[in-house]
Amino acid sequence: MVEFPLEPSLAKMLIFSEEQKCVDDVATVVSSLSMPTIFYRPKEREEESDAAREKFFATESDHLTLLNVYQQWKKNGYRGDWCTRHFVHAKAMRKVKEVRQQILDICTQLKMRVETCGTDWDVVRKAICSAYFANAAKMKTVAEYVNMRSGMPCHLHPSSALFGMGVQPDYIVYHELTMTSKEYMQCVTAVEPEWLAELAPMFFSIKQQGETRTEKRLKEKAHKARMEAEMTEYNEQLKRDEEAAQAALTGVLAGGGSRPGSARHGIATPGSRGGARQSRGITPIGASGRAATPASTPGGATPGGATPGPGGGSVSGSSTPSGRSEPGTPRHKKKRFGM
Incomplete structure (x- = not known):
């Protein structure tokens, strides 16, 4: 740092710029800072000079504005009339050029790599930050x-x-x-x-580790786009579901069906058409698995189908628990087998 005839902060900026590969650009910034100002603002032409100055503005840095002015002056052949048109001190710019050359000569003697970053001025801003933290x-x-x-x-x-x-x-x-x-x-x-x-x-x-302003804006933009896409997909799926449900209902009605709760979806109750059909054509099944028929005897039937038995008792006229008739009843017949 002692090799540079500069303030310690500016010397540090130059040394750090080699790591960022922007020594040539930082040398221009440092040499421009050696002048109190490179712009002039005549009282009778204040608005005109302000408008000319704004053309060189780098929105994130006054240091980069100085770099931009020097680069534009260099492109125009270091001419004095260009400085006059843009309200730039021609004498100050020539002094900046001399100081810049001295700095680059020292960098060459120290075997520093003199490179330019082109338009990637973020590395220049980082070098400036290293000097002014x-x-x-x-x-x-x-x-x-x-x-x-x-x-x-x-x-x-x-x-x-x-x-x-x-x-x-x-x-x-x-x-x-x-x-x-x-x-x-x-x-x-x-x-x-x-x-x-x-x-x-x-x-x-x-x-807490955060994000740069650029990264934060990109992240918010991506999140917003993702949410809009998900909402659009949800609305489309909801519309498809409604169309499918409407199509299914239309098919049921066209096929002769009826909606639940209509007259064609009635429930059979005792005395209805279904109950009458049972009373006419369906015979209850008895315990034996055969159709139960009312048993009658010549002497008449007691309630429940029982016949009077000896001693005033009654004998069931249907079947025994095993499902067979008692011997002697009309349903009991013996089979003869031929010899």
């Missing part, structure tokens, strides 16, 4: 944050790229504080809480 702040209200270590309230400056954006980040790091009517943060970058816990575990920890 002591200046981490958590959102309290709109445009108002609280330093996570000191508890000091701090506010987004109106010129920040994060000021007035639709969804403000929950956690940020800043380059420095400016004390005016409020404590305004200069050069702010949105970071993930997991980065703070990873890069400064002695100061930060996560009680």
Whole structure:
């Protein structure tokens, strides 16, 4: 770190950027921070200059806005007229270019791999987080944050790229504080809480492992889509069940059936048609398994089919318990066998 003529935090940012494979990009950010500002805002053209500045905004970081300005200036051949049209200090940009080259020369001497991340600026934000974890702040209200270590309230400056954006980040790091009517943060970058816990575990920890804002949005979107699909499938199944039940009922009625509870589903009761049929055509079965017929004798029958017996008794006229007739009755006949 002592090899770089920079603040310790910026030197650490450069060293960590080699691990993230974005030394070239971080060198641009660090050299831009060596200037107080690279934009100018003339009083008579304030709205025009603000509109030109917003074209370079990276919605998650003021540091990335500085990187974007330098890259656009480089694409336009480092021309001074381009700076004039976009309200950028041409002299400050030339100084940034010189400092940047000095930093890259030192990196080459230290045999650091000078690479660019292209458009994957998340790795640049993580490198910035490694340098400013002591200046981490958590959102309290709109445009108002609280330093996570000191508890000091701090506010987004109106010129920040994060000021007035639709969804403000929950956690940020800043380059420095400016004390005016409020404590305004200069050069702010949105970071993930997991980065703070990873890069400064002695100061930060996560009680429960969470998700990044992007992962949380994707998870909520997938859950909503899954619930809608399940509800659609349920409604379709309910409709199919109703159609099947209606088709079955229509088939029963078309085949001559009747609904339960109609006149054709009556119950036979004594005296009804079913009972009359039994009295005419069905003979009760006796104990012997044969059809029971009333027994009669010449002398008449007593109630229940019994005939008078000797001594005033009565003898059953139907059958003995074994089902056979007594000898001497009209039903008892002897068989003769021829010799």
